[in-house]
Amino acid sequence: MTQDAPLLEVKNLHTHFFTKAGVVKAVDGIDFKVNPGETLGIVGESGSGKSITAMSILGLIPSPPGKIVEGEINFKGENLLNKSQKQMRKIRGPEIAMVFQDPMTSLNPVFTVEKQLLETILAHENMSKKQAKERALELLNLVGIPDPENRLKNYPHEFSGGMRQRVMIAIALSCNPSLLIADEPTTALDVTIQAQILELFKRMQKELNMAIVMITHDLGVVSEVCDRVMVMYAGKPAEFSETKHLFEKGKHPYTLGLMNSIPKITHDKQKLEAIDGVPPDLRSLPKGCSFAPRCKHVMDSCLTNDPDIREVDDDHFVRCLLYEDSKKAVTT
Amino acid sequence: MSTLLEVKNIKKHFPLKNENFFSREKPVLKAVDGVSFSIEAGETLGLVGESGCGKSTAGRVMLKLLEPTEGEIFFKGENITSFRGEKLRKLRKDMQIIFQDPYASLNPRKTIEQTITEPMKIFNIPKEERQKKLKRLLDVVGLSSYHKSRYPHEFSGGQRQRIGIARSLALEPELVICDEPVSALDVSIQAQVINLMEDLQDEFNLTYIFIAHDLSVVHHISDRVAVMYLGELVEIGEVAEVYQNPKHPYTQALLSAVPEVNPNQEKQRIILSGDLPSPANPPQGCKFHTRCPYAEEICRTQVPKLKKVSSDGQMASCHFVKEVVET
Numbered sequence A: 001m002t003q004d005a006p007l008l009e010v011k012n013l014h015t016h017f018f019t020k021a022g023v024v025k026a027v028d029g030i031d032f033k034v035n036p037g038e039t040l041g042i043v044g045e046s047g048s049g050k051s052i053t054a055m056s057i058l059g060l061i062p063s064p065p066g067k068i069v070e071g072e073i074n075f076k077g078e079n080l081l082n083k084s085q086k087q088m089r090k091i092r093g094p095e096i097a098m099v100f101q102d103p104m105t106s107l108n109p110v111f112t113v114e115k116q117l118l119e120t121i122l123a124h125e126n127m128s129k130k131q132a133k134e135r136a137l138e139l140l141n142l143v144g145i146p147d148p149e150n151r152l153k154n155y156p157h158e159f160s161g162g163m164r165q166r167v168m169i170a171i172a173l174s175c176n177p178s179l180l181i182a183d184e185p186t187t188a189l190d191v192t193i194q195a196q197i198l199e200l201f202k203r204m205q206k207e208l209n210m211a212i213v214m215i216t217h218d219l220g221v222v223s224e225v226c227d228r229v230m231v232m233y234a235g236k237p238a239e240f241s242e243t244k245h246l247f248e249k250g251k252h253p254y255t256l257g258l259m260n261s262i263p264k265i266t267h268d269k270q271k272l273e274a275i276d277g278v279p280p281d282l283r284s285l286p287k288g289c290s291f292a293p294r295c296k297h298v299m300d301s302c303l304t305n306d307p308d309i310r311e312v313d314d315d316h317f318v319r320c321l322l323y324e325d326s327k328k329a330v331t332t
Numbered sequence B: 001m002s003t004l005l006e007v008k009n010i011k012k013h014f015p016l017k018n019e020n021f022f023s024r025e026k027p028v029l030k031a032v033d034g035v036s037f038s039i040e041a042g043e044t045l046g047l048v049g050e051s052g053c054g055k056s057t058a059g060r061v062m063l064k065l066l067e068p069t070e071g072e073i074f075f076k077g078e079n080i081t082s083f084r085g086e087k088l089r090k091l092r093k094d095m096q097i098i099f100q101d102p103y104a105s106l107n108p109r110k111t112i113e114q115t116i117t118e119p120m121k122i123f124n125i126p127k128e129e130r131q132k133k134l135k136r137l138l139d140v141v142g143l144s145s146y147h148k149s150r151y152p153h154e155f156s157g158g159q160r161q162r163i164g165i166a167r168s169l170a171l172e173p174e175l176v177i178c179d180e181p182v183s184a185l186d187v188s189i190q191a192q193v194i195n196l197m198e199d200l201q202d203e204f205n206l207t208y209i210f211i212a213h214d215l216s217v218v219h220h221i222s223d224r225v226a227v228m229y230l231g232e233l234v235e236i237g238e239v240a241e242v243y244q245n246p247k248h249p250y251t252q253a254l255l256s257a258v259p260e261v262n263p264n265q266e267k268q269r270i271i272l273s274g275d276l277p278s279p280a281n282p283p284q285g286c287k288f289h290t291r292c293p294y295a296e297e298i299c300r301t302q303v304p305k306l307k308k309v310s311s312d313g314q315m316a317s318c319h320f321v322k323e324v325v326e327t
Helices: A050-058 A085-091 A113-124 A129-142 A161-173 A191-208 A219-225 A243-249 A253-261 B055-062 B085-092 B112-122 B127-140 B145-149 B157-169 B187-204 B215-221 B239-244 B249-257 B297-301
Strands: A008-019 A022-034 A039-043 A066-075 A096-099 A179-183 A211-216 A228-233 A236-242 A310-313 A316-318 B003-015 B028-040 B044-048 B070-075 B095-098 B175-179 B207-211 B224-229 B232-238
Touching: A008 A050, A022 A050, A022 A066, A022 A228, A022 A236, A039 A050, A039 A219, A050 A066, A050 A096, A050 A179, A050 A211, A096 A161, A113 A129, A113 A161, A129 A161, A161 A191, A191 A211, A191 A219, A191 B249, A211 A219, A219 A243, A228 A243, A228 A253, A236 A243, A236 A253, A243 A316, A253 B187, B003 B055, B003 B207, B028 B055, B028 B070, B028 B207, B028 B224, B028 B232, B044 B055, B044 B215, B055 B095, B055 B175, B055 B207, B085 B095, B095 B157, B112 B127, B112 B145, B112 B157, B127 B145, B127 B157, B127 B187, B157 B187, B187 B215, B207 B215, B215 B239, B224 B239, B224 B249, B232 B239, B232 B249
Parallel strands: A039 A211, A039 A228, A096 A179, A179 A211, B044 B207, B044 B224, B095 B175, B175 B207
Antiparallel strands: A008 A022, A008 A066, A228 A236, A236 A316, A310 A316, B003 B028, B003 B070, B224 B232
């Protein structure tokens, strides 16, 4: 992996929502880097803040009630938080593109696929309509849609779920972004189709040399496609490491609990080791470590001290008091 | 063990709108098209397949929530296919269902107490006993008795699924059909609910038909597994047998598509091309031939039969799998 300038660097990001019922700290202090051409996985359960992280990067946080209260998002050396909406519009698409979770609702049902593809291309590239159409054909070919010439004239409802997701990916790729954010891109799909789409992501990445931030709750997907992983819990990173390393030497009790919760086909049947309890309410987080109420290894100090994230091994960060003594604290 | 439920060649066809006004043939969507199997008391049968393969419809036909177009259903040796009215109502006591969506399957205007005791009221169980049972049910599914006066919106997804489970157990059924009971839940909560369902099976001696698309969950909970494709059963057998030694090419592809949680394990992956064909217009011959990597001429013309493929009772329907004849 290159240790050159990272493509994206998120520093101490805090995104809060100010609601009538209180302040929801959806993202509460995360740091990560994405190098060019690399795939970063962000894993967590619903409400852990992974989608909000993506929205924050793209400047799509609905405001009010949401607000990025602290932090920096450096993309190619520039802080995106200082950009105006107009400048952001130039970045969304040609620089950073996004694929959403639900292929059934993220395409406009009343326009043909051609229209939706051309809209993006024409908005960002200096092309004639004819050139743009050629580009659209090329893109559909690239993502593996058979008979693209006829398919261009179809409406979204004429495509299956997997095909719609391919169209979404084609739209996202239309302006050659250097970073693609995929928010649960395969969650709504069947396993056989999921395998196709993951294969497609891997191929696209190789061919176009783009970085991918893959947001998912499925550790299986992570192990298939990601180089590095960040595990999130209640708006904070719990653990951050290389994928292989995480699966072999994961340390945070939440990461381990998550892995033990998944039934495995290759293993004999044993009782699943579930994590007790439920994720905390983000409006009233427990004092101390937010995972403490569900943690098996909870100590007295966990209930009062919120741990810092620490490097326990090379490029392996854990936010847990069990590893408080290891190596150095990472100051942010 | 005795056979609790047996279905013989059940079919469920839904009529479609006739697009050609002059055509006399009425088009139908064959959601379930000739499925037969039986399930022993106390066992868990997993029913897997992609969306649209007819697994949920099959589950509903077994409960007689849907009237089968053809075929017969036997419950404890009795043919229940033609049961109606009072007789069917009595039968429902013994067969219950847990639904997928814990958000939509509870009445938002009823308290948990009302929801769980409603089935008991219908079957005229006296009030004191209802209260006793309610307490016990809440206890076994891991809720507290102070929860009973609350409404569904006050609960999380996992808790709601627990309420759904408590409701389905209120009448002490023998057979519970679980239609994707954990797929709407987060991983950590999913494990809690699966463990709960396993405990309940032991405690109440339940028989489960577990409908799911998640192959690892089915592997974990089931004794036997049935794989469906476009309304037909393509393979059925003991879980260990089917997962380690899948005979049907579809089962092989399906299993190879499951993402491995261990990144060090390189997997031979069979990527199926194309999508599931529409059940309204299924391919001729073997329904899988359009996506099958081994398809040959015979597959396009002849429908394969479900046949025994191992001495342990594993069955598969493919032209190229050798039949095992018992001697």
